[in-house]
Amino acid sequence: MGQFSVAIAILLVLCAAPVRAESQLDRGRYLVETLAGCGNCHTPRGPTGPLKDKKFAGGEIIKHADFTVVTPNITPDPRTGIGNWSDDQIALAIREGRRPDGRLLGPAMPSRSYRSLADEDVKAIVAYLRSVPPVDNPITAESHYDKPLPVSRGPPVEHVDAPPKEDKIAYGQYLAGPLARCMDCHTEPPRPGEAARLGAGGKEFHGPWGISVSANLTPSGLGDWSDAEIEQAIRSGISRDGRKLFPPMPFAAYKNIADDDMAALIAYLRSLPAIE
Numbered sequence: 001m002g003q004f005s006v007a008i009a010i011l012l013v014l015c016a017a018p019v020r021a022e023s024q025l026d027r028g029r030y031l032v033e034t035l036a037g038c039g040n041c042h043t044p045r046g047p048t049g050p051l052k053d054k055k056f057a058g059g060e061i062i063k064h065a066d067f068t069v070v071t072p073n074i075t076p077d078p079r080t081g082i083g084n085w086s087d088d089q090i091a092l093a094i095r096e097g098r099r100p101d102g103r104l105l106g107p108a109m110p111s112r113s114y115r116s117l118a119d120e121d122v123k124a125i126v127a128y129l130r131s132v133p134p135v136d137n138p139i140t141a142e143s144h145y146d147k148p149l150p151v152s153r154g155p156p157v158e159h160v161d162a163p164p165k166e167d168k169i170a171y172g173q174y175l176a177g178p179l180a181r182c183m184d185c186h187t188e189p190p191r192p193g194e195a196a197r198l199g200a201g202g203k204e205f206h207g208p209w210g211i212s213v214s215a216n217l218t219p220s221g222l223g224d225w226s227d228a229e230i231e232q233a234i235r236s237g238i239s240r241d242g243r244k245l246f247p248p249m250p251f252a253a254y255k256n257i258a259d260d261d262m263a264a265l266i267a268y269l270r271s272l273p274a275i276e
Contacts, residue, residue, distance in 0.1 A: 024120075028128025031121055034257055035179040037250035041071050041108060056129075057081070057137035062108050063206055066146040069108050070139060077134035090126045097153045104149050111153050116178040118162035165260070172268025175261055182265075185249070186214045200275040205248050212246035219274040227266050234262070 022030075032038045043050045044059040051057075058073035058081075073081040082090055089100045097104055097111025105111060117125075163170035176182040188203050190196040201216040215221055222230060229240040237244060237251035245251070257265070 024124045024127050025131060027121070028124035028126070028131075030256075030258075031125050031179065032128050034253050035175065035261070036125070037180070037253035038074065040248065040250035040253060042074050044071075054135055054137055056132055057135035059137060059139050059141075061141070064108070065204075065206075067107060067144060069106065069143045070141045071108075073135065073137050073139060074129055075132055075135045075137075076130055077136050080136050080138050081134060082129065083134060087123075087126050087130075090129065091122050094125060095122055095157050104152065106143060106145050106149050110181050110184050113178045113181050113184055115154060115157050116160060116174075118160050118174075121162060121179070165264070168264045168267045169271050172264035172266070172271075175265045176268050180254070180257075180265070182217065182269075186217050197275050199269070199272050205246075207247055209246050212248070216275070217269050218272045219270065220276050222269060223274070227263075230266050230269065231262055234265070 039050065039056060041060060041062060042056045042058055044054050044057065045051065056073070056075045057077075058071045060071045062069040062071065075081040076083040078084050082093075085093075085100055092098050093100075093105060095111065095114045095117055097106075097109055097114075099105065163174050165171050183199055185203060185205070186199050186201050187196055188200070199217040201214040201221065203214045205212045205214070225233075225240055232238055233240070233245060235251065235255040235257065237249065239245055
């Protein structure tokens with residue numbers, strides 16, 4: 001066999017070789033740092049932005065119409081964070097919104113959405129949170145809720161699988177739902193007797209920037225936008241007309257969304273029923 005034939009044979013073997021699987025820690029890092037954007041709530045901010053020495057250390061204040069939340073420390077610090085929590089206790093807090101002492105976590109923790117997180121993704125998130133540097137950050141302020149919290153978020157979650165990535169729309173729905181939680185912010189609570197207007201926007205958010213209102217992500221709102229324009233808005237916070245979009249959307253995290261995930265996310269948004 002000539003040198004050229006040998007080279008071709010080697011190339012074919014390499015191309016046929018399976019892609020190395022993503023490690024659990026890498027998956028957890030991607031979920032926490034990018035899709036879930038956990039630092040958007042759990043990393044306190046100073047005048048110039050997030051405090052790098054207090055990454056995931058909590059203390060950020062989130063104000064809403066009917067609650068004021070002080071976010072907890074989710075670093076593995078044993079005194080002020082989750083260092084003494086078991087893996088199962090961390091998973092229970094993430095997916096069912098319950099602390100080890102039985103108390104329920106209130107909003108803005110999106111436990112209702114996180115109930116749909118796949119088992120493997122929950123394990124990956126827990127593994128990554130275990131790996132981040134512990135930060136001693138005592139938090140003395142307490143969250144306040146105008147409305148009483150429910151007894152639970154629902155029955156115990158038993159087993160959840162992620163949809164296959166080959167089903168682009170189904171996987172995009174998984175990304176937009178429990179992972180990136182697009183629908184949490186872009187869907188107003190339904191009025192009594194009415195169905196939720198999924199993805200139609202209109203929800204208000206109050207912060208140092210003033211008041212921002214979530215956009216309509218259905219084809220009624222994005223129908224004229226190209227895929228590239230939607231991607232630009234998600235990654236960089238720049239609208240198609242050049243306007244800078246407001247928080248709380250975590251553009252700094254979403255800029256690192258993988259290309260195939262972005263394509264699936266956009267495909268799902270294209271599939272939504274149009275709502276004016």
